[in-house]
Amino acid sequence: MLALAGSAAVATAFGMARYGYGLLLPDIKDDLALTATTLGAVGTLAYVTYVGTASVVGRLVARVGQRATVVAGGLLAVAGTTVIAVAHGPAVLALGVATAGASAGLVQPPFADAVDRLPATVRARTLSTISCGTGWGVAIAAPIAIAAGDAWRSAFLGFAVCATASTLLAASVLSRGTQAPVDPPRDGPPGPRRGRAAAPMLAAALLVGLGSAPFWTFAVDAARTAGLDQTAGRALLGVAGVTSLLAGGAADLISRLGATSTFVLGALVEAAAIATIGVAPDHFVAVMVAAAAFGVAYNTIVNVTVLWGTRLYSDQPSAGSAAAVRAQAIGLLCGPLLGGVVADAIGLTATLLGGAAVVATAALFAPRRDVVHDAVGPRT
Numbered sequence: 001m002l003a004l005a006g007s008a009a010v011a012t013a014f015g016m017a018r019y020g021y022g023l024l025l026p027d028i029k030d031d032l033a034l035t036a037t038t039l040g041a042v043g044t045l046a047y048v049t050y051v052g053t054a055s056v057v058g059r060l061v062a063r064v065g066q067r068a069t070v071v072a073g074g075l076l077a078v079a080g081t082t083v084i085a086v087a088h089g090p091a092v093l094a095l096g097v098a099t100a101g102a103s104a105g106l107v108q109p110p111f112a113d114a115v116d117r118l119p120a121t122v123r124a125r126t127l128s129t130i131s132c133g134t135g136w137g138v139a140i141a142a143p144i145a146i147a148a149g150d151a152w153r154s155a156f157l158g159f160a161v162c163a164t165a166s167t168l169l170a171a172s173v174l175s176r177g178t179q180a181p182v183d184p185p186r187d188g189p190p191g192p193r194r195g196r197a198a199a200p201m202l203a204a205a206l207l208v209g210l211g212s213a214p215f216w217t218f219a220v221d222a223a224r225t226a227g228l229d230q231t232a233g234r235a236l237l238g239v240a241g242v243t244s245l246l247a248g249g250a251a252d253l254i255s256r257l258g259a260t261s262t263f264v265l266g267a268l269v270e271a272a273a274i275a276t277i278g279v280a281p282d283h284f285v286a287v288m289v290a291a292a293a294f295g296v297a298y299n300t301i302v303n304v305t306v307l308w309g310t311r312l313y314s315d316q317p318s319a320g321s322a323a324a325v326r327a328q329a330i331g332l333l334c335g336p337l338l339g340g341v342v343a344d345a346i347g348l349t350a351t352l353l354g355g356a357a358v359v360a361t362a363a364l365f366a367p368r369r370d371v372v373h374d375a376v377g378p379r380t
Contacts, residue, residue: 002118005173006111006130008166009070013107015137015241016159017077017100018046021084022217023138023145023237026224027152034090036221040340042094043217046101047333053105054326058319066110066318067174073106074167078160085156103163107170108325112310112317114174127310128248128303135244135299142238146231198312202327204263204365205305208270209328211358212298213335214351215274219291222348226281236277239288240295247299254304263304263366270297271360278352301362302328308367 021028021043029039053073060069080100087093108130115127141159148155224233254262276290305324313320339351 001173002111002114003126003129005166005170006108006114006126007133007136009074009107009111009170010130010133011135011137011140012159012163012166013073013077013103013137014134015139016141016162017081018050018104019134019138019216019237020081020141020145020156020159021046021097021100023141023220023234024152024155025217026221026230026233027150028093029221031152032087032089032093035340036218036343037340038090040217040336040338040343042090042097043336043340044333045094045098047213047329047336049098049102050105050329051326051333053102054109054322054329055105057106057109057325058316058322060106061110061113061318062316066114067171069110070107070170070174071167073103074163074170076100076103076106077163078167081156081160081163085153085160105325105329108306109318109322110174112306112321116310116317124254124307125248125252127306131303131306132245132248132299134302135241135247135295138237138241138244138295140241142234142241145234146238149230198309198323200365201305201308201312201324201367204301204362204367205324205327206331207358207362207365208267208298208301208305209331209333210335211274211331211355211360211362212270213332214339214355215277215294215298216332217336218339218343218348218351219274219277222277222281222352223287225348228282228284228287232284232287236287236291239291240298243292243295244299246296247303253300254307259304259308259367263301264363266297266300266304267359267363267366269293270301271356273297273356274352274359275356278349278356281348304367 025039028034057069076099080096080103083096083099084093087096111130112127115123115130118126140162144158145152145155148158220233220236223236224230270293273290273294276286280286305328306321309320309324310317311320313323335355339355342351342354
């Protein structure tokens with residue numbers, strides 16, 4: 001039940017509340033008559049609030065407990081998607097997107113502490129399953145969006161309903177034995193030694209966030225602009241969501257290949273996928289194959305960085321997960337705005353190719369195998 005509740009909470013906060021904006025961006029743009037720069041700026045607000053909540057989530061868990069923190073994130077997802085659904089101008093849209101984005105920073109890290117109470121043999125797999133909740137969210141959000149057609153507001157109301165259900169489930173599962181400890185673990189800046197050890201992880205997460213943002217924000221718009229119809233454009237993210245579920249096996253893949261090879265392979269595959277959508281957005285098969293590759297590669301990388309963070313912060317796993325999430329969020333923060341400016345200046349192709357190059361660069365900061373292998377533990 002813990003894996004189910006965590007996956008559901010992550011699914012609605014990430015896959016719907018945060019990434020739903022990119023999924024429905026073409027219809028929002030047409031209905032509200034907004035430019036790419038404005039849309040990019042609005043998308044950036046989601047990452048500003050995401051960074052903000054990810055920066056305080058460790059302290060919040062230590063102070064009020066895992067359950068209250070996750071529920072707060074779920075309520076922000078409900079509120080944000082509802083506000084987006086009633087927006088008729090950029091100001092209200094920005095408020096809704098910002099509120100929805102804040103939810104993502106709160107829901108995932110608390111589950112790292114909850115998972116730490118499980119037997120060592122299942123911790124990594126459970127945490128990987130929870131991290132893959134983003135894929136479930138996108139996989140469910142895409143059909144909702146396709147069924148809604150041009151009625152993008154109805155789609156966001158559907159997201160709000162899903163967020164309500166997942167929040168109730170999380171509150172039920174985390175109701176016992178998940179409050180703040182009497183002596184909360186330290187949640188301040190790590191000591192010099194741990195700070196040096198964490199630097200590659202933070203750099204890798206930052207670059208992955210920066211390079212992936214153009215895909216989440218502009219891939220659907222690129223496909224639609226190139227001539228693919230509405231259903232095909234939305235199916236793009238749906239395919240990415242479905243294949244991302246394969247990243248639930250990241251712990252086993254690390255055990256077989258090592259963290260270095262797993263991370264490098266994931267980064268290169270993701271970079272190739274983003275570049276493919278940039279250069280061939282009008283080729284349906286190429287776009288769908290690229291979306292499938294992106295889904296599994298992106299979420300595998302995210303899983304590696306989260307496991308890496310929990311290993312570096314073994315005294316408080318939620319702080320390590322939050323550090324990885326926060327670094328990625330800072331990259332995601334800059335991506336939509338920079339991507340929107342580049343798109344207005346020289347086109348969406350350049351935006352996506354730039355994102356691919358940044359993700360490929362993240363491979364230079366891949367973890368050593370022993371850093372993550374100890375967190376994964378023996379295979380069963």
